[in-house]
Amino acid sequence: MPSGTESRRVTIHDVARAAGVSRQTVSRALNDKGEIDDSTKQRVLEAARTLGYRPSRFARGLVRQDTISVGLVIPDLLNPFFTEVAAAALEAARARGWHVLVYDTADSAQEELGTLQVIASQVDAVVGYFSRTESEIEQWTRGLPVVLIDRAEDAERFSSIRIDGRDGVRAAVSHLVQAGHRRIGMLDHAARAEPSVRHAWFADALTACGLDDGPVCRAEQSVEGGERALEHLLTQHPDVTAVFAFNDVIAIGALRAARRTGRLVPRDLAVIGFDGVTLGTLVEPPLSSVALDIRRLGVLAVEQAARLLTGDSPLAPDDLVARAELRLRAST
Amino acid sequence: MPSGTESRRVTIHDVARAAGVSRQTVSRALNDKGEIDDSTKQRVLEAARTLGYRPSRFARGLVRQDTISVGLVIPDLLNPFFTEVAAAALEAARARGWHVLVYDTADSAQEELGTLQVIASQVDAVVGYFSRTESEIEQWTRGLPVVLIDRAEDAERFSSIRIDGRDGVRAAVSHLVQAGHRRIGMLDHAARAEPSVRHAWFADALTACGLDDGPVCRAEQSVEGGERALEHLLTQHPDVTAVFAFNDVIAIGALRAARRTGRLVPRDLAVIGFDGVTLGTLVEPPLSSVALDIRRLGVLAVEQAARLLTGDSPLAPDDLVARAELRLRAST
DNA sequence: AACGTTCCCGTGAACGCTCACGGACGGAAG
DNA sequence: CTTCCGTCCGTGAGCGTTCACGGGAACGTT
Numbered sequence: 001m002p003s004g005t006e007s008r009r010v011t012i013h014d015v016a017r018a019a020g021v022s023r024q025t026v027s028r029a030l031n032d033k034g035e036i037d038d039s040t041k042q043r044v045l046e047a048a049r050t051l052g053y054r055p056s057r058f059a060r061g062l063v064r065q066d067t068i069s070v071g072l073v074i075p076d077l078l079n080p081f082f083t084e085v086a087a088a089a090l091e092a093a094r095a096r097g098w099h100v101l102v103y104d105t106a107d108s109a110q111e112e113l114g115t116l117q118v119i120a121s122q123v124d125a126v127v128g129y130f131s132r133t134e135s136e137i138e139q140w141t142r143g144l145p146v147v148l149i150d151r152a153e154d155a156e157r158f159s160s161i162r163i164d165g166r167d168g169v170r171a172a173v174s175h176l177v178q179a180g181h182r183r184i185g186m187l188d189h190a191a192r193a194e195p196s197v198r199h200a201w202f203a204d205a206l207t208a209c210g211l212d213d214g215p216v217c218r219a220e221q222s223v224e225g226g227e228r229a230l231e232h233l234l235t236q237h238p239d240v241t242a243v244f245a246f247n248d249v250i251a252i253g254a255l256r257a258a259r260r261t262g263r264l265v266p267r268d269l270a271v272i273g274f275d276g277v278t279l280g281t282l283v284e285p286p287l288s289s290v291a292l293d294i295r296r297l298g299v300l301a302v303e304q305a306a307r308l309l310t311g312d313s314p315l316a317p318d319d320l321v322a323r324a325e326l327r328l329r330a331s332t
Numbered sequence: 333m334p335s336g337t338e339s340r341r342v343t344i345h346d347v348a349r350a351a352g353v354s355r356q357t358v359s360r361a362l363n364d365k366g367e368i369d370d371s372t373k374q375r376v377l378e379a380a381r382t383l384g385y386r387p388s389r390f391a392r393g394l395v396r397q398d399t400i401s402v403g404l405v406i407p408d409l410l411n412p413f414f415t416e417v418a419a420a421a422l423e424a425a426r427a428r429g430w431h432v433l434v435y436d437t438a439d440s441a442q443e444e445l446g447t448l449q450v451i452a453s454q455v456d457a458v459v460g461y462f463s464r465t466e467s468e469i470e471q472w473t474r475g476l477p478v479v480l481i482d483r484a485e486d487a488e489r490f491s492s493i494r495i496d497g498r499d500g501v502r503a504a505v506s507h508l509v510q511a512g513h514r515r516i517g518m519l520d521h522a523a524r525a526e527p528s529v530r531h532a533w534f535a536d537a538l539t540a541c542g543l544d545d546g547p548v549c550r551a552e553q554s555v556e557g558g559e560r561a562l563e564h565l566l567t568q569h570p571d572v573t574a575v576f577a578f579n580d581v582i583a584i585g586a587l588r589a590a591r592r593t594g595r596l597v598p599r600d601l602a603v604i605g606f607d608g609v610t611l612g613t614l615v616e617p618p619l620s621s622v623a624l625d626i627r628r629l630g631v632l633a634v635e636q637a638a639r640l641l642t643g644d645s646p647l648a649p650d651d652l653v654a655r656a657e658l659r660l661r662a663s664t
Numbered sequence: 665a666a667c668g669t670t671c672c673c674g675t676g677a678a679c680g681c682t683c684a685c686g687g688a689c690g691g692a693a694g
Numbered sequence: 695c696t697t698c699c700g701t702c703c704g705t706g707a708g709c710g711t712t713c714a715c716g717g718g719a720a721c722g723t724t
Contacts, residue, residue, distance in 0.1 A: 009679095009680085011679090011680055011681085012680065012681065012682095013680080021703075021704085022703065022704045022705075023680090023681080023682090023704090023705095024682080024683090024703075024704065024705080025702090025703060025704075027681070027682060027683095028702095028703085031682085034701095034702095035701075035702060035703075036701095036702070036703080037701085037702060037703090040702085040703085049474070052474070052475045053475070054452070054474070054475040054476060055453065055680080055681075056394065056679085056680050056681070057390075057393075057453050057454055058389075058390045058391075058393035058394040058397075058679080058680075058681090059390075059394055059679070059680030059681040059682085059709090060453065060680080060681055060682080061389075061390035061393075061681095061709095062388065062390040062391055062394055062679090062680080062681070062682090062708095062709050062710065062711090063680090063681055063682045063683075063708080063709050064681090064682065064683090064709090065390075065709090067453075067454070069433070069454075072434075077415060077418060077419040077422065078415065078416065078419050078610070080412075080415075083409060083410065083415050084410065086409060087409040087410050087436060090409060090434060090435075090436045091436065091438070094435075094436070094443075099433050099450075099454055100433065100434055100435075101401070101431050101432065101433055101434075102404075102422060102432055102433075102434045103422075103426075103432075104419065104422045104423065104426070106423070111426075118431075120386070121387065121389050121392065121399075122389055122399070122401075122431055142381070142384070142386070143384045143385070143386040144386060223614065252614060256614070259616075278410070279611070279614070282555065282584060282588070282611070282614070282615055283614055283615065283616065284591075284615065284616035341709095341710085343709090343710055343711085344710065344711065344712095345710080353673075353674085354673065354674045354675080355674090355675095355710090355711080355712090356673075356674060356675080356712080356713090357672085357673060357674075359711070359712060359713095360672095360673085363712085366671095367671075367672060367673075368671095368672070368673080369671080369672060369673090372672085372673085387710080387711070388709085388710050388711070390709080390710075390711090391679090391709070391710030391711040391712085392710080392711055392712075393679095393711090394678095394679045394680065394681090394709095394710080394711070394712090395678075395679050395710090395711050395712045395713075396679090396711085396712065396713090397679090665724100666723100666724090667722105667723080667724080668721105668722090668723080668724100669720100669721080669722080669723100670719105670720085670721080670722100671718105671719085671720085671721100672717100672718090672719085672720105673716105673717085673718085673719105674715105674716090674717085674718100675714105675715085675716085675717100676713105676714095676715090676716105677712105677713085677714085677715100678711100678712090678713080678714100679710105679711085679712085679713100680709105681708100681709085682707105682708090682709085683706105683707085683708085683709100684705105684706095684707085684708105685704105685705085685706090685707100686703105686704090686705085686706105687702105687703085687704080687705100688701105688702090688703085688704100689700105689701085689702085689703105690699105690700090690701085690702105691698100691699090691700090691701105692697100692698085692699085692700100693696100693697080693698075693699095694695100694696080694697070694698090
């Protein structure tokens, strides 16, 4: 039966004593080093087994600093876009033999701050999405490599994986116009106070096609948010015949709302999203999207983190770009 | 420019020297302990800043063993079911202040072994999905708490979160029978050699309803796998009017294959899945499913890991069960 | 003047492990 | 018999941090 006392950890010394050897010999046995007789090795292993010995990762890490771990910060793992980014980052990290600590900040600035406060003491580099200001981030991560993804404003002090959807969005709008649409709305995201960069691309594309500004409605970052936003948009602007959404999740919400309100997509309403998530191919109708190579985001971020960590030739900002291009499906 | 020499890490001692104080005073300044003059505190902080000092997590962890980290092992993060499990586990761990190392084994026994070999030296507990034998798992995780999820066979040596879908599957089959279906097929999963437990439930339910065994086809764990499997099943058994799938991902594949081959769901073919993933509500038609509380899986696993870790009153196997129940939507 | 308090700060030890070194032992070569 | 080498094993040191303790200075109290 387990003793009531808070039992001390079993250390390498205990194993050594039990096996009648020195610490070093135990270390040799456990790490498959040479310079040890096979019989004693077995004896040591046996002693370790019966004692339930498990080496301390801290002590080991202190003396040989080989294992690298990176923190991956994601706003919402249930959002299929971030899931794909995370999966790609995980794979890239695994290929390097890195360990990945994942933090889901639940789309909350508060949780993000909490993550920032603890992450620096747990990892060798940080990769992911942050909404806080650069100085806040720097305050908590001072000294360790940080790679931001899809930063709203240009990142000055950190490396950042930029998303360039200007051409893609223009192609999307242009395609809608050629299909006869004249009144195109947008479902922007609602998280930030000011309109998003994607909205700017959208507005530019409209003027490039000789159209006036389209009506905009803010949407929560969820399917339900997209549904609500589309209904709101269509009641306020019934003349809208096509919508561009901040991302595919919102666009899928729009798809559902359209169906629910008896509109046929794309006949009564054309819908086009952004990101190009796999999920877009599963809904009905399949979603047109200004798609980007999502995997590239995660891979690039890890790649850059690696370069920052080793110090050799980090990628230039121009190389840290994922360009989006129009991918047409049945929703337009 | 960075010096060519492999520069030594800047330690607490360097900061102490730069600030003209002792290590302990530096420690006090950094950890917001008392017993330090505010002016010297600022001076130390300034010195640390300019030197780019960052405390070693290993040294810190060695002396104060407070931070706990758990390894979460997932076969495929892109599978929406595992995504939901992971999200729940992450949240539960965060609530405890734990850190989570995520490992995606890519549905590969080889990667799983690789994960097993490194995970033990990085975490305080392991939670997740494993396909290897218990002795293999134990060999690499000896001594640290392990909580398995949805283990195919009953786990003897480890805690395991069990999924009980017997009643749910029976309800599903019974519902299909009452709707007039007499020839019900199943799309089982293809990973293991023998039929799955869910197939056993399915077979039991059939006999309980007085039906003969239904035709079975193995499917890969993906939407595409589900598509292929349904086509194969229907060509071999054209009389099938309803299918039960091993999980929702495969069921969604069946939905798509049905649509593609001109069958209307549920009129020409009824489809019912397992798991109850959120994705099932987004496809068309929405997917009926033998649904379980997916979040509960992740939460329970973390909860049990916590109990095993602290040693107080681990949950009994009977409490580590997630029961599935029929959730009817438009696909039946 | 002697004493107790409070406020700061420093010193040794400890955490658990690996690395570099040295030493004992036995057998082969001179 | 000496010398040398290879095998096996132990000892001290060090990784970077915090904890427990002690001590000096400044201040007030009797």
